[in-house]
Amino acid sequence: MSRTRTRSRTSRRLGSRTTRRLGVAASALLMASAVVPGPAHAEDAAEDVTDYAITVDPKAGGAKIDDTMYGVFYEDINRAADGGLYAELVQNRSFEYSTADHASYTPLTSWSVTGSAQTLDDEGRLHERNRTYLALGAGSSVTNSGYNTGISVERGEKYDFSVWARTDGRASLTVSLTDSGGALATARKVTARGGWAKYEATFTASRTSTTGRLTVATDRAAALDMVSLFPRDTFKGRENGLRKDLAEKIAALKPGFLRFPGGCLVNTGSMEDYSEESNWQRKRSYQWKDTIGPVEQRATNANFWGYNQSYGLGYYEYFQFAEDIGAMPLPVVPALVTGCGQNRATDDEELLRRHIQDTLDLIEFANGPVSSEWGRERARMGHPKPFRLTHLAVGNEENLPAEFFARFERFRAAIETEYPEITVISNSGPDDAGTTFDTAWRLNREAGVDMVDEHYYNSPQWFLQNNDRYDSYDREGPQVFLGEYASQGNAWRNALAEAAFMTGLERNADIVKLASYAPLLANEDYVQWSPDMIWFNNHASWGSANYETQKLFMTNVGDRVVPSAATSTPSVSGPVTGAVGLSTWATSAAYDDVTVTGENGETLFSEDFGGGASRWTHTGGGSWSVRDGRYVQTDEAAENTMVTAGDTSWQNYDLSVQATKMSGKEGFLIAFGVQDTGNYYWWNLGGWNNTSSAVEQAVDGGKSTLLAKPHSIETGRAYDIDIKVRGRQVTLYLDGEEWGSFTDDKPAEPFRQVVTEDARTGDLIVKVVNAQPAAARTAIDLGGAKVASKARVTTLAAAPDAVNTETQTPVKPEKSVVGGVADRFTYTFPAHSVTFLRIERR
Template sequence: MSRSTTGTTRTTRWRLGLTTTALLTATALLPAPAHAEGVTDYAITVDPAAKGAEIDDTMYGVFFEDINRAADGGLYAELVQNRSFEYSTADNTSYTPLTSWTVDGAAQAVNDDGRLNERNRNYLSLGAGSSVTNAGYNTGIRVEQGKRYDFSVWARAESGTTLTVTLQDAAGTLATARQVAVKGGWAKYKATFTATRTSNRGRLAVASSNAAALDMVSLFPRDTYKNQPNGLRKDLAEKIAALRPGFVRFPGGCLVNTGSMEDYSEASGWQRKRSYQWKDTIGPVEQRATNSNFWGYNQSYGLGYYEYFRFSEDVGAMPLPVVPALVTGCGQNKATDDEALLQRHIQDTLDLIEFANGPATSKWGKVRAEMGHPKPFHLTHIGVGNEENLPHEFFARFQKFRAAIEAKYPDITVVSNSGPDDSGTTFDTAWKLNREGDVDMVDEHYYNNPQWFLQNNDRYDSYDRNGPKVFLGEYASQGNAWKNALAEAAFMTGLERNADVVKLASYAPLLANEDYVQWRPDMIWFNNRASWGSANYEVQKLFMNNVGDRVVPSKATTTPDVSGPIAGAVGLSTWATSAAYDDVKVTAADGSTLLSDDFSGDASKWKHVGGGSWSVQDGQYVQTDTAAENTMVTAGDPAWQDYDLHVKATKKSGKEGFLVAFGVKDTGNYYWWNLGGWNNTQSAVEQAVDGGKGTLITKAGSVETGRAYDIDIKVRGRQVTLYLDGKEWGSFTDNKPAEPFRQVVTKDASTGDLIVKVVNAQASAARTAIDLGGAKVASQARVTTLAAGENEVNTETDTPVTPVPSTFSGVAAKFTYTFPANSVTFLRIRQR
């Protein structure tokens, strides 16, 4: 996960299989395609005799990271929050060991020699006649009438002690209470509830007749995905499975290479802020560690590596784990020089491969077998590292991992990466090292605005066909509206066209609990009672279920570019930083002054459009709130073009640097030069379009506190040149058209179907002449259409972006079809 602080193996393809009645019924739901001859808006020409790129079955997959509480309280089906009393201020400053619990009587969390085991440090000391109640996640514990729920607890008490376990909400009981007799030292006790009614606000209570010690208080729905023990929430897992993913990348993301790489120890309290390491996450759940999550909460590791492998197998996907390379990322930017620690992590990676693939007689294969899976998981790919901003340091360590893995497991593909952005110094350096090092595959990540995705359909057209292959491990346009999904769909046609280079691709992130969001956008949203696919999910599902086996070369006409020169006002901003600005001057190309402000008086020329606390102090315009994000103030005319902007900027305190905006049309549409962004590790020019940002230039670098910088920005037409302290820092020309009409054609080898995939990301319908190049085809096509208003968003109660199946009977070697406005349309045409 690339966190900008300035924004935010199948062998058989599934095919559309509907009854004739259903197809004919659905046809009436769509706009009627145009049949009349005449002038068309677009033309698509297909060459069925030519061979395009072969598309692997693993082309599209999913990326799971425990962000937005995607694991505990999400995909992991456990209903009790903080079940082992391990929450800590190291996870979140508001946490205590009793977070999510309420106490009636005497109870306290204890960490002493009486604990359950060395990694499960805390337990609950419960007084005689006392009880504790757990609130679960979201509004509470969700139960459904007639369904069964399995309770378990580890307990220690004198013989004759009875635990009374109840499930209830404010209206009363939700199931018959259970009595559990405790007999002596630590042991696991179980009971089963059958819900007598449905509730979203359940509470689980445990009361004890005598003094007792409790740990690992658990409530699981019996009905997990594929009825697996310690399993997954069924509706979420089924939505992921419905995508038919070719691979599952896990466990992150920023979880992989953030936090300490060291071992747990008594001195460190056996926790916290430790990087995600696979050996922490296997074995009996009561013996697994909990850890501080990078995204600001606690992670229990109940959903661990064994469960990830098992889920990949259950959905028919290739597992693709990612291990830390001992170079941190996600704004931390540190590299360890501890050779012994490095070698230990390399050995851990070799042990991971043995855990996945080794025979049940091997050391780690035996662990897998004892957990319930004697057969191997067939691991073929493994990623090393994630979004490191130190490419040289990362690659030196990556080479050591790769050498060790290839020496012992030569058939494993070891995946490198290119940092957190789609371009820039880190990206270029990383790719150079990867090419020179003859790396097999490179993981790219980027999050940009919809316009970027419409502009960059050809991104991989120019990649070296003989160089490393691309794994697009994380990408998304910045939003969950239909316009975002449309832009992603347009971009995906380019991924498929370049399937000889782009071998794997996964949208990110996968899951978001609506009450615990650290990142947007997300593919699948949920709460404790329901889940729903975003508009982006529907696009991913349509592409992933209709990939085809080979690209059929095709061409399409384009849309005329009507963009004019960059125009807009100017702006000043900060992000989690206090900064001072002075001597602002905007000069037209003819030398006339458009704006001049040395803040010797007031700041009446400036309009507040963001947050923060701005005031004139000692002849400077100062923003003093170091917690506020995007504090923009603007001045000037949105119609300004061809001008020079000068400003003097000084960082006073805080995490980052300063931001100088130009081409400002409104609060969601502008350019800014972000100096000292990403926790003061790099600088970039970003473009905001309808609130979503895309990066145009990025370079490593930081801003010094207390130093005054001279910033000059020259705007001419669509070309911009930037100067820092009188020296040219960079330039760009923003003249790439955001093409709204994109297409790709693939062939399904098992059926012979041509799959014509067309994205029309504009407000008008696209009447299109389609020439199939003489192919002999059936007259009727099966059609799936996604169409909606560009700002529509799927929610729990309303899903305006929903696939509509239909038939079209006008197919011929040459025919005309009208693609609706703001639509993604797939036509499956049978060849004869």
């Protein structure tokens, strides 16, 4: 297709309006500059072309970008540790699975027994924190099924087996590795004698398989624990090491920091010590001292995300991994205020002092000399040199800002007294706005906190709308650590929106000092949260579209921002338009007297359910029926049970409904502006385990919070709810009192850019995101900079719904070299693309 082909009516209209905004000089530049080709397919993929201009001022001062700008956030969610980054191939290796972890678990989950065996928790155990062991009868065997489809091995690779065993005399243990096709390696024999001892053997796989099974058989009665199989080829060859392909994908990002171990793991569960009375606190919060020392002496614990975590991957391994990939370690410790919907604060002074001391001990473990107590422990584990810890976060997403901050101040004071060189990071709760966010930020500013951790997961539209989020942040206040963020999906449209937002992060590198996409890892067969950056199973891993975007930014950061500006895309938006809906989330609720009235008082819809509910369309789950003149949803386990009624063309109306929570975890949801199952607004009353109420907007299935307040709903109480929609302004009333209002009128800009400079090479890096279906023909003015005539180009471009999988990678970088680069030149950025131009300075 020719570069001079006539554009469509839409592109001509946008182009002419853009040209008028640019003025005479820029208009001449658009008309006169030579067009530099992008990738060969770029313009062929889109018939429309929209005109833009980017102006760069290379002589002006710009924000310094720290080496730690972008990093990774690791949490043991989606089986990210056991069965994931931790290379152990045996699931439930120490027989510690319990109903405290998951209702279906037993100590023999993932094991099958031939003959006689029983699991015991008595004085004969291996260690007080490794409670359960297996008593295997003479002539019996036990087989482990691994993760996903089984134990994965590759032909020619070595695998190290170990087991702790105890016998009254002498027992011969036969260890075999098989699948349905037979042996995967030559069986091994070890002889166990007397008390608990560790026995080892090595397999060399004769075939490749993803469905392997590990079997241990004994000729005489024996007690077994810590049955383990590790690939010899771990990341950096480390014992008790990391799965190589996953670790290498993380390392390839060149992260500036590694935040660990979570997440909701940090501040959920009990903060108490292990004890017999509390079943050894099987839901104990993540505490670093539980995770170090010999692996057979480490605790296991109930993971917040619904499974067991072994702590084989512990704080020592996290620090070691950070060092191995050149990242700054950034641990997060609990502040004794729970989060993630639990919302409790402890007033136990002794417990608080103990946790503060544990945090001081952690710093000593990381940085202390080998002559110190915890520095000596680090050295015993194999690392006499300090890990050079500089940053530490206290707390995670607490929804009780006052309670959290009172305790945070105690931690900060103690750390700054003993370790003034450590930056202590606070946080602002679980969302990007709302009462909790505002209160937390006020407390942080007033106390002069160094850095505040923000978290948010929103729709692609929100990220396109909020590129300027940090433009107005107080430069005299705390700096920002954007510790968790993602748009809600792993398609290319999601990564595009995140890329557009990241140009704003870089532009504000003086205030946004650290940023990390989250979550990092997901096992495709054990998903608690999606989207995620890297996906895997027991034999393969692949980077999502989001991973490719993060990698492009993280490996081309630059050292300073070069001030630049770009023209924008005309935006036209009409009123909020759509039908109405009712829904529940893990709750049973009843609805009555639904009325929709036009702005002139005419009745558009009225429903008292006296004649049934035939006018309502069921679009979600749940069990809806009319009972005693009310529309009732009775399934407490069901989520998003939406039913809708009315016309998608409705606008400027009042919605009234009476709602009653009957039972369950949350409240109820009233929808308006409903276009379809993925595009609507709803007022979520008593959400997040009945701790908060918020208005959320769904766009193509991804939701963003527009307004939020701490709030709960009473069971059995009838609430009168009124929603007034006028244009794009919405006002909400609860029992006749105004609850809040908002105006949804912020444009979603699809064309974003930032320019940085690489101090080592002198390159200008022009980073452009074009998240629209039209190519963007762009006049680039480098402000008089003397540059080479060619530029190195990296482009990510794909269909908006493209998703990377194990077998297909539609989103991947394409590299090219283009000519015709000068102080002023034109480049056409493909539709739905992220493009980096590396331009050499002369």
